[in-house]
Amino acid sequence: MSRVDRRRVELDVKLAAIEHELALWFGDTGRGLPLRKHRSQLGRVVETLRGLLGRVAEQVELIGPDSVDTAYEAQENLLEAYRVWEFFRSKFALRYQDGYRRPLAVADEYAWACYRPVLRAARSARPDLVGKEPPLVHLSGAFSPYAHLRGDRFTVEEPAGALNSDAFQRVVLSLPVPVVGMPWHQVRHLPDFPLLAHEAGHCVDHDFELADDIEDHLYLAVRDLPAARRADWDRWGSEAFADCFATLAAGPAYVSALADFLSAPGPPAEGPSAHPPPDVRLSLTLAALDVAGLTTHADALRRDLGPSSEDSPHALDAPSVAAALLGEPHPWLGGRALKEVVTFSARHQDDAVAAMTAVLDRRRPRPSDVRTLVAAARLAFDHAPREFTAVQDVVLQRAVDAIDDGTRAATDRRDGGPGDREAGAALFDLINEARGAAR
Numbered sequence: 001m002s003r004v005d006r007r008r009v010e011l012d013v014k015l016a017a018i019e020h021e022l023a024l025w026f027g028d029t030g031r032g033l034p035l036r037k038h039r040s041q042l043g044r045v046v047e048t049l050r051g052l053l054g055r056v057a058e059q060v061e062l063i064g065p066d067s068v069d070t071a072y073e074a075q076e077n078l079l080e081a082y083r084v085w086e087f088f089r090s091k092f093a094l095r096y097q098d099g100y101r102r103p104l105a106v107a108d109e110y111a112w113a114c115y116r117p118v119l120r121a122a123r124s125a126r127p128d129l130v131g132k133e134p135p136l137v138h139l140s141g142a143f144s145p146y147a148h149l150r151g152d153r154f155t156v157e158e159p160a161g162a163l164n165s166d167a168f169q170r171v172v173l174s175l176p177v178p179v180v181g182m183p184w185h186q187v188r189h190l191p192d193f194p195l196l197a198h199e200a201g202h203c204v205d206h207d208f209e210l211a212d213d214i215e216d217h218l219y220l221a222v223r224d225l226p227a228a229r230r231a232d233w234d235r236w237g238s239e240a241f242a243d244c245f246a247t248l249a250a251g252p253a254y255v256s257a258l259a260d261f262l263s264a265p266g267p268p269a270e271g272p273s274a275h276p277p278p279d280v281r282l283s284l285t286l287a288a289l290d291v292a293g294l295t296t297h298a299d300a301l302r303r304d305l306g307p308s309s310e311d312s313p314h315a316l317d318a319p320s321v322a323a324a325l326l327g328e329p330h331p332w333l334g335g336r337a338l339k340e341v342v343t344f345s346a347r348h349q350d351d352a353v354a355a356m357t358a359v360l361d362r363r364r365p366r367p368s369d370v371r372t373l374v375a376a377a378r379l380a381f382d383h384a385p386r387e388f389t390a391v392q393d394v395v396l397q398r399a400v401d402a403i404d405d406g407t408r409a410a411t412d413r414r415d416g417g418p419g420d421r422e423a424g425a426a427l428f429d430l431i432n433e434a435r436g437a438a439r
C-alpha cells in the first residue's frame, strides 16, 4: 500500500473515531439516562457535526499523490470539528457529577421556562420555523451570567492553523443550541438564578430575530428626546430589552437579584457601555413590573431601593421605554406584544410568597413551577439570608423533583434531520473561508 493510500486509511479511522464518540454520547440521552433532558440539543449538535464531517470525508477521498495539502487540510478540518464538539461536550460532561447535575438541571429548566413561551408564539406565527433548541446553561469564570451572543467575553485556545476566537464564535453560534454561561460561584446560590432570565432575553432577541422590532419600538418611546439621550437609548436597546424581558419572566425576583448584583458593579466599561447605568436599569425593571400589572410589588421595591434608584433624566424615560418594549406588537410573534406572551402574574407572586414562608419554616414548598420556586428562593434570601441558605437545598430538591423524565425538545423533528446536516455541510465552508481569510 502506498503512503498516500495509508494516509487515507488513517484519516478514515480518525473520522470513524469521532463518529463513534458522537454515537456514544447520544446513547446516553434515552429515558432515565443522565443526558435525557439534552436529547434534542445533543441530537441536533450531532447531526450538524455529521454534516460537517461528511464534507471532511469527501475531502479525504480527494487525497492523492499530488495533493499533500489536501491531507493536511482534512486533518485541520477534523480537529476543528473536534473543537466544536468539545465546546458542547465539556458542558454536557458536567451533568454527570451529582454536585453540578442538580443545580444545572434547575438552571436549564429555568432558562427553558423563560424561553419556551416565546418559542411557542414564534412557532404559531411561523409554522415552518425550525428554530433552536432550549438554551444550555454552563458554568464559566465570567463575572455575571452571559449569553454567547456578544463577542466580548469569548476566547478559545488558538493553536496554529485553528480558527481564531471570533471565527470560532461565529461557527458555534450558527449551531442550533443557544448557550448561556453562569458564573461558577452562582451554582449553589439559587437567589441569583433570576439573572438567567436576562440571558434568556438575549437568546429570545437573537433566535427569533426581534432586533429590528426592538429598535422600532424603542424609537416610538424616545423619538422626542434630545439627540444625546436618544443615542444612549439606541446603544442600550438590546440590554434594555433583556432587562424588561427578564422582569416579565421572573417577576419582582429579577429586580431584587439585579439590585444586589448592581450594588457591586465592578470596574467601569471602557468607552460607551451597552448597559444602561445601574439606576436606569433598576428604573426600567420597576417600570416593567408596572407594565406587567405588579404595581404593588413595584412600589414595595421602590421603597426598599430608595430614591437613588430613579434620579437621572434617563430614569425618567424608563416608563415609556418599558411600555414600548413590552407593549408594542411583534410581527414575528403573530402580532402579539411580549407582555401577552410571557407573564409572571400576581398569582405566581402569591404562590412564591407562600413557598417562601414554607421554606423558612423548614417545610417542603408546594409549587412545582420552576419560576415560582426560584422567585421563592429570592424572596426568602431577601427576607432572611442566613436562614434561607441553611435550607436552600429543600427548594433545589423540590425543583429537581418537578422535572419530568421526558425530553425537552423544542422541535418536533426526531434527532435533527437533513436541515442540520446541510447546515453542518455549510459550516465546512464557513470554517474554510475563515481560515483562508486569516492566512
Ligand SMILES: [Zn+2]
Pocket: 198, 202, 239, 242
Ligand atoms: Zn445583557
